[in-house]
Amino acid sequence: MLHYIETGTGPAVVLLHAFPMDSALWAAQRRPVGQAGYRVITPDLPGFGGSALPAGAPSLDVVADEVAGLLDHLELERAIVGGLSMGGYVTMAMLRRHPDRLAGIVLADTKASADAPQAAAARLAMAAEVEAAGSSVGIADGMIPNLLGATTRRTRPAVVEAVRRWIGAQPASAVAWAQRAMAERPDSLPDLRGFGGPVLVLYGEEDAISPASDAQAMAAAARAGGSPTSVMEIPGAGHLSAVEDPAAVSRALLGWLRTAAR
Ligand code: MLT
Numbered sequence: 001m002l003h004y005i006e007t008g009t010g011p012a013v014v015l016l017h018a019f020p021m022d023s024a025l026w027a028a029q030r031r032p033v034g035q036a037g038y039r040v041i042t043p044d045l046p047g048f049g050g051s052a053l054p055a056g057a058p059s060l061d062v063v064a065d066e067v068a069g070l071l072d073h074l075e076l077e078r079a080i081v082g083g084l085s086m087g088g089y090v091t092m093a094m095l096r097r098h099p100d101r102l103a104g105i106v107l108a109d110t111k112a113s114a115d116a117p118q119a120a121a122a123r124l125a126m127a128a129e130v131e132a133a134g135s136s137v138g139i140a141d142g143m144i145p146n147l148l149g150a151t152t153r154r155t156r157p158a159v160v161e162a163v164r165r166w167i168g169a170q171p172a173s174a175v176a177w178a179q180r181a182m183a184e185r186p187d188s189l190p191d192l193r194g195f196g197g198p199v200l201v202l203y204g205e206e207d208a209i210s211p212a213s214d215a216q217a218m219a220a221a222a223r224a225g226g227s228p229t230s231v232m233e234i235p236g237a238g239h240l241s242a243v244e245d246p247a248a249v250s251r252a253l254l255g256w257l258r259t260a261a262r
Pocket of ligand 1: 086
């Protein structure tokens with residue numbers, strides 16, 4: 001069972017974190033969204049934070065099944081499920097495997113496309129690197145310029161330090177497993193076209209990993225399938241928008257939830 005933290009009561013909203021971090025990514029959203037009348041559930045994905053790595057080959061399908069298992073445990077037939085970056089990939093895996101559990105989805109700083117061969121190879125190389133090192137500390141410095149926007153790197157040193165610590169604290173085994181799982185993920189645009197439920201697409205203006213063009217492609221696919229779809233840009237934030245401008249992301253979520261989660 002995935003380890004999770006929950007706050008508040010009301011319609012359930014499950015928020016899945018980015019790579020290579022844990023549910024602390026959503027720490028600043030728990031209280032404002034919970035206090036606004038939602039049951040906010042933030043799990044640690046397999047191997048990260050307090051959750052164990054599952055046996056078996058790395059796959060986002062396994063992660064999606066674990067999130068569905070958490071919904072079972074919480075006796076939730078359906079929930080709003082959303083995720084940032086890797087959390088978004090897992091949300092899209094849920095579209096394939098557990099669409100009936102999704103009352104709506106949030107896709108934050110993520111993309112529906114599969115990896116190009118070079119990107120997949122870079123993931124496998126990082127998996128081997130962290131396993132050889134037995135630690136994730138060494139990958140943080142190389143990742144931060146991509147994960148955090150220029151504004152955050154210039155003006156929010158506490159965020160930069162927190163992200164460096166979170167990355168270094170994740171087990172090498174989880175980082176390697178997740179990279180191998182993400183390297184295999186399929187193109188999810190057809191799954192978005194098949195959904196039909198409410199969709200929020202959200203992205204940081206300075207996101208270098210999943211820029212506006214990825215957000216627009218997901219929104220177009222969702223709309224083509226009949227999903228009521230909102231797109232929101234978070235100004236002055238990069239890829240980790242939820243920690244770079246937590247208040248703006250909470251506002252964006254709440255604005256959308258009021259129309260989507262009824
Ligand atoms: C993330 O933030 O989860 C990662 O950037 C996802 C990825 O490596 O594609």
